[in-house]
Amino acid sequence: xxxxxxxxxxxxxxxxxxxxxxxxxxxxxxxxxxxxxxxxxxxxxxxxxxxxxxxxxxxxxxxxxxxxxxxxxxxxxxxxxxxxxxxxxxxxxxxxxxxxxxxxxxxxxxxxxxxxxxxxxxxxxxxxxxxxxxxxxxxxxxxxxxxxxxxxxxxxxxxxxxxxxxxxxxxxxxxxxxxxxxxxxxxxxxxxxxxxxxxxxxxxxxxxxxxxxxxxxxxxxxxxxxxxxxxxxxxxxxxxxxxxxxxxxxxxxxxxxxxxxxxxxxx
Numbered sequence: 676x677x678x679x680x681x682x683x684x685x686x687x688x689x690x691x692x693x694x695x696x697x698x699x700x701x702x703x704x705x706x707x708x709x710x711x712x713x714x715x716x717x718x719x720x721x722x723x724x725x726x727x728x729x730x731x732x733x734x735x736x737x738x739x740x741x742x743x744x745x746x747x748x749x750x751x752x753x754x755x756x757x758x759x760x761x762x763x764x765x766x767x768x769x770x771x772x773x774x775x776x777x778x779x780x781x782x783x784x785x786x787x788x789x790x791x792x793x794x795x796x797x798x799x800x801x802x803x804x805x806x807x808x809x810x811x812x813x814x815x816x817x818x819x820x821x822x823x824x825x826x827x828x829x830x831x832x833x834x835x836x837x838x839x840x841x842x843x844x845x846x847x848x849x850x851x852x853x854x855x856x857x858x859x860x861x862x863x864x865x866x867x868x869x870x871x872x873x874x875x876x877x878x879x880x881x882x883x884x885x886x887x888x889x890x891x892x893x894x895x896x897x898x899x900x901x902x903x904x905x906x907x908x909x910x911x912x913x914x915x916x917x918x919x920x921x922x923x924x925x926x927x928x929x930x931x932x933x934x935x936x937x938x939x940x941x942x
Contacts, residue, residue, distance in 0.1 A: 681940045684729050684760045690748035691724045697923070698886060699723065699804045702850040703730030704936045705874055705888050705921070706802055711844035714739060715799035718840075720773055720833055721745075725753030725766070727802055730940060732762040738800070739765050745772040745828070773828060773836055780840070797842040804850050805830050830855070831862055837891065838866040846871075847891045853884040863891050872917040879924050 679686045679695055688695045703726060709715035715738045719728040722742030731740055742757070744750045750770040757766035769776070780796040806828055830849055837847040847868065851859060853875060860870060868891040876886040923933045 679726075680942060681729075682942060683733050683940075684756075686724050686726050686729065686756050687752055687759075688724055690752045692746045692749050693721075693723045695724050695726050698850050699726050700730070700937060700940065701876065701886070701921075702802060702804055702848060702888060703727040703734075704940060706731075706800075706848035707846055707872060707890055708735045709738065709799040709846065712799045712842070713737060716797070716842075717741070717800040717802070718743070718776075718798045720801065720803035720836075721805055721828060722753045722768065723749050723804075725756040725768065727804060728753070728766055729756065729760055729762075731800075731802070732760065732765055733939070739767075741767050741769060743769045743771045743773070743776055745770075773832055777836060777840075796840065797845065798840055799842050799845045800848070801833070801837050801841065801845070802848040803830075803833050805833055807852055807855065830859060834859075834863050834866045834868060834891075838868055838893070841893055843893060845892065848888065849890075850886055850888050853887050856887055856889070859887075859889060863889075868893065870916045872919070874919045874921055876921045876923065878922075880922055884920075 677688065679688050686695055708731075709717060715735065717728075717731060717735075717738050717740040719725075719731070719740060719742040722728055722744050725742050728740045728742040731738055742753050744753060747770055750768055754768035757763055757768055760766060771779070783796060807830070830851060833847070833849065837845075841847060849859075856873075863870065870889060870891055872888075872890040874888040875884040876888070877884045921932055921936070922930050924930055929937075
């Protein structure tokens with residue numbers, strides 16, 4: 676696949692189990708930025724080539740971003756892409772599963788515990804383009820199966836992790852198939868997460884929605900603050916989730932919506 680060149684960075688796209696695709700670019704361009712911290716701590720779960728983390732680094736100059744991946748070649752490729760980017764001091768790749776990261780954070784907390792009793796390690800933003808196929812049609816290639824199927828990582832795992840590890844004003848952003856929406860929202864609510872924004876995405880105006888970007892927080896009011904700062908929305912709007920639609924193509928060309936969304940990234 677070679678090298679994919681964006682306006683401010685390039686992505687080597689050869690060894691990652693999941694190649695660079697439209698879903699990752701959509702999430703990187705559309706997700707709500709952390710706005711509650713002077714130096715937000717961010718986590719990209721299943722970073723792959725690292726493109727979502729790189730887009731976040733471009734969009735949010737104050738953010739420090741950790742990208743984790745259980746697949747060794749993907750981790751190595753992300754680390755190389757981070758090192759070659761304009762922001763190597765703010766991007767870190769780690770060869771870890773989500774479970775391993777959770778355990779390490781608990782160990783770090785135990786070591787740093789004080790008499791006052793500090794809370795657990797927290798992130799101001801968590802994002803992921805997670806595997807979403809079920810196990811009924813597993814890819815015979817084990818690396819492809821881990822990247823595309825939910826047997827090793829599911830959105831449920833991410834929701835449970837986010838419920839424990841988000842900061843009080845933190846946000847979680849996921850891109851998933853549109854048919855996941857009802858169960859995703861039910862499970863998020865059971866985890867104590869509130870939906871504050873959903874973007875429904877279709878390829879053309881006549882096609883059904885094929886993807887959603889769903890964004891959650893621990894508190895609707897906390898998410899409202901971050902979202903208003905970015906988009907100048909009237910106060911109180913996010914008491915109900917913000918609902919948007921995005922169409923990617925107008926005929927055979929990118930739609931004006933899609934071009935505007937990705938203007939700062941695509942050449």
